[in-house]
Amino acid sequence: xxxxxxxxxxxxxxxxxxxxxxxxxxxxxxxxxxxxxxxxxxxxxxxxxxxxxxxxxxxxxxxxxxxxxxxxx
Numbered sequence: 741x742x743x744x745x746x747x748x749x750x751x752x753x754x755x756x757x758x759x760x761x762x763x764x765x766x767x768x769x770x771x772x773x774x775x776x777x778x779x780x781x782x783x784x785x786x787x788x789x790x791x792x793x794x795x796x797x798x799x800x801x802x803x804x805x806x807x808x809x810x811x812x813x
Contacts, residue, residue, distance in 0.1 A: 745753070
């Protein structure tokens with residue numbers, strides 16, 4: 741048999757639902773911000789690694805070119 745709810749009970753249940761929905765939205769937004777910050781930190785680390793690795797790689801290539809072009813006497 742279906743239960744009959746009073747207006748007060750319906751309003752209370754609706755209010756509880758809205759409160760919990762708001763809490764979950766807030767938690768989801770905070771988790772999204774944390775993920776975005778983590779991605780920015782990872783991109784920054786990747787960029788620094790590429791710059792450092794590129795500098796080292798081109799330095800070794802430049803040394804090979806110099807050794808090939810400059811004949812020691």
